[in-house]
Amino acid sequence: MVRGILKHSITIYVKKSSIQEKEMYPSDIRKKLATGKPVLSTSMPSFEPHIANATYNCKPDWVWIDTEHNPWGTESMGTLCVDGRKKGVAPVIRIPWNDPAYIKKAYDVGAVGVMIPQVDNTDEVKQAIHDAKYPPIGERGIAPFFAGYLDGVSARDVVDNANDETLLILQMESVEAYEQIDEILAIPNFEVILAGPADLSASLGFPGDDATNSKTANVMVDLAHKVKGTGKALATTMGDVEHAKQWIKEGYTKMNIGSSLQYGTIGLSKIFEDIRDEYGVDWH
Numbered sequence: 001m002v003r004g005i006l007k008h009s010i011t012i013y014v015k016k017s018s019i020q021e022k023e024m025y026p027s028d029i030r031k032k033l034a035t036g037k038p039v040l041s042t043s044m045p046s047f048e049p050h051i052a053n054a055t056y057n058c059k060p061d062w063v064w065i066d067t068e069h070n071p072w073g074t075e076s077m078g079t080l081c082v083d084g085r086k087k088g089v090a091p092v093i094r095i096p097w098n099d100p101a102y103i104k105k106a107y108d109v110g111a112v113g114v115m116i117p118q119v120d121n122t123d124e125v126k127q128a129i130h131d132a133k134y135p136p137i138g139e140r141g142i143a144p145f146f147a148g149y150l151d152g153v154s155a156r157d158v159v160d161n162a163n164d165e166t167l168l169i170l171q172m173e174s175v176e177a178y179e180q181i182d183e184i185l186a187i188p189n190f191e192v193i194l195a196g197p198a199d200l201s202a203s204l205g206f207p208g209d210d211a212t213n214s215k216t217a218n219v220m221v222d223l224a225h226k227v228k229g230t231g232k233a234l235a236t237t238m239g240d241v242e243h244a245k246q247w248i249k250e251g252y253t254k255m256n257i258g259s260s261l262q263y264g265t266i267g268l269s270k271i272f273e274d275i276r277d278e279y280g281v282d283w284h
Helices: 002-023 029-034 049-056 078-086 100-108 122-132 145-149 155-165 175-179 181-185 197-203 214-227 241-249 260-279
Strands: 039-043 062-066 090-094 113-116 167-172 192-195 233-238 254-259
Touching (some): 039 260, 049 078, 049 260, 062 078, 078 090, 078 145, 090 167, 100 113, 100 122, 122 167, 122 181, 145 155, 167 181, 175 197, 181 214, 197 214, 197 233, 233 241, 241 254, 254 260
Parallel strands (some): 039 062, 039 254, 062 090, 167 192, 192 233, 233 254
């Protein structure tokens, strides 16, 4: 009798888990961006599973997983991305460079978004799109390995939904990119432009500065004006909460704020809650 009850209970649990995972695919991150309200992230401080899951439990909308500067390889990312998807968080991997090998691997292990640093001109934008999108838009190779780790999601589901589900995030971090920004924004099939304050400051002649530098700030304000009406989302990253709030008001609604290591999980959860309350965000 006990064995029968236990067996029945396990069956119910598995079915519920499958339904929850199916609901997490496709990601709803594009719908959130379309509202114009803050879509909040934090930087992933570690690939260690219990730290990663503690970060997801802070309820970010997306997480910034950095492989440009951090010494982490693709083999570390699969579980991280799948766990994020299961919790309704969109994992975004910043790859080291605008290279198809990095782009394919990031999407194939489950990233909802791929962030490409140092995209400086229209040719580099078009190459990124070519490598990030499935046909007929681009020529991304088909091998969505992560689908096998989400119950009820097939490789066919991923192929059918990827071009409408995923984000391609291009970083504007140089004077060269800024001088071509109107032409860059006119190119279809990428979803987010992200201003990188530190490298942008360096390109302007102020290495070591950030968005508190007036010239960097002027460029970022002008970028916010140029993005309006293009259908692109605007993103940046801030370590200071008050600075993040300031730039959200300027239009940088896809905002990365510090990390759970910096603020602690309780503190970070409260930061997200306060910003969402201010803007009437009700999806959490």
